Amino acid sequence: MKQENYLYFALVGQNDADKDAVMYPASAFRGAVTIGPTTTELFFAPRDGTGTVADGVLLTHADVAVNNVDGNAYESKQHFTVLEKFCQLASGNRMNTNNFTVVKDLNTNLPANEGAISSTGLTEVTALTITTH
């Protein structure tokens, strides 16, 4: 089995309620779609094993500035930046790195200087909505 990479997401607060935090194998990633100027959603194979409706992690990020070339807000840089960084984190082709990868952790109680435990993930992302089944 190829070494798996596990992707961690956590909401703001103390992660003490149902679905406050989730972790998926990177191989469960099904795709991503831009929802609006400030939102992009990542989809994963459902954690309940039913294989039907995907779990989703909606990322809220900085507003999209209208693309100066074609005026299409949905092709401008913010979406690209968030997705590019997510792909870099999710890639299994990262030698000598921890396989516990924090994509975004909004918990404000994290200790300092403890590697992945202290990591808050993508700086562009300001809010998360986790939808599981």
Place this chain on the structure above:
Amino acid sequence: MAVQAAVPSHGGEVLAVFIKDANEKFCAPASNFLGMNCAGAGSMELGFEKIDGTLGESLITLTVTDAAGVGFKRAAQAVANALGGGHRAGQYVKIADTSTGKFIHRDILAVASVA
């Protein structure tokens, strides 16, 4: 002289083990891991594909240290590291054993349920 390589079990991947008590135990290959979520303060749910091949999940619930979510995150990291392949290929990894009080990380406190 040829060097005989060790033949790992189950095609070389981690077999994760959870033991609640003498009668409730669970073992599955890491590739069957579907994901994990917080289920409440100090409660972690781990989903694995059902071992009988039907749709749905086998759900393992662990009791973990709460610590404002930090204990939960530490336990999640320990689970990820334990499930990861690489140098652990072929190993039988007992992630939590309540019957003997042995856990891979101090923030994993018990196997609450195996279903």
